[in-house]
Amino acid sequence: MTRQKFDRGGKEGMNFDFDRPVDRRGTYSLKWDLYKGRDVIPLWVADMDFPVSPAIVEALHAHVDHGIFGYTLVPDTLVDVVVARMAARYGWEIDPEWVVWLPGLVTGINVACRAVGDPGNEVVTTVPIYPPFLSAPKHAARRIITVPLVERDGCWHLDPETLEGVLTPATRLLLLCSPHNPTGRVFTRQELLSLAAICERHDLVICSDEIHCELVLDEEKEHLPTAVLSPEIEKRTITLMAPSKTFNIPGLGCSFAIIAERELRRKFVAAMAGIVPHVNALGYTAALAAYRDGRSWHEAILEYLRKNRDCVEALVGEMPGLSMHHVEATYLAWIDTRQTGLDNAVATFEEAGAGLSDGRYFGTEGFVRLNFGCPRPLLREALQRMNAAISAQEGSRKGPSRSTDDNGADRWD
């Protein structure tokens, strides 16, 4: 019944009102409570300010009305839906046994670091990167090696040559984020193949965090799971996925790893023993509803995020000293502030009423990350505040040569 009601795709999917603000204050929202009592629009941690698909709300209501919340097994239907989704989206034939359920994706990154190699070994990753990639190896008593992405032709790229150059016999694991947080890159087959070839040559396991795989905004681009590159690569890959970013349910904690190779899977599951809890009952319910019945909402949110992305790219491009590359996926913009002359861009923007993430936590100074997963009027207001802060700073550096009006005031309305 639910399926017929919600999973029709097409036109009615465009009727969600994502412009409508929802007040999240007083709901213990991590994103909003950081600035409790202050007029700061939060554009930091990666959740979105949109109500979820009605299909998810209805499924959760039905579950809550049942009134019992005991230990819960993964629903067979959810496993079937995940298996079918991998086949339909990526042509990836997976065995249901390969799927390991997790209460969070960061848990999966940390478990992977413990499961592969031994204490004292090295884990390699690229920077900038989602901060838990930098802390997880340390939690597992591994050494972290980082290799910067390179900027070329107006785009962020992996740098396989440099990466191969830093590997040692003690390097056991590559942590890859694909699509990439924070740059929003969707890596091409060729880029992934170059990286995978290095992992084969040096016998590295790949932990591929693909949590943003269903948030590809560019219509001509497609996500390619690392494990799909070849059967050999599949054997050395731990793929991490979740419905949480796409369907805006990160507070419900339901993620999964796909691990084809039996021994690697055994080690992963062994590293979870006794410390990783089960997925909670409502998390499974929401995940199933999202994947099975959330198609029209998903299509609509991609459409909306595409326009938010365009808005951010246009307006950031007009702000003196700021620049960014095109965001192919995710709802995150990685903004270069190095030409602004600001010592602390995050503090300046926060003072002006826009709360962003500091690039330094992503392993790269001089950048900020902006989460554009919010109603567009709020996004515009935040960008306007950033522009005012930057223009004031420019004005005090160079005199009154540029004002907000120079940008065309109506673009900011």
Ligand SMILES: Cc1ncc(COP(=O)(O)O)c(C=O)c1O
């Ligand atoms: C690349 C990446 N991995 C993992 C996570 C978080 O996953 P979880 O909340 O399931 O631990 C995020 C959240 O922003 C992310 O961007």
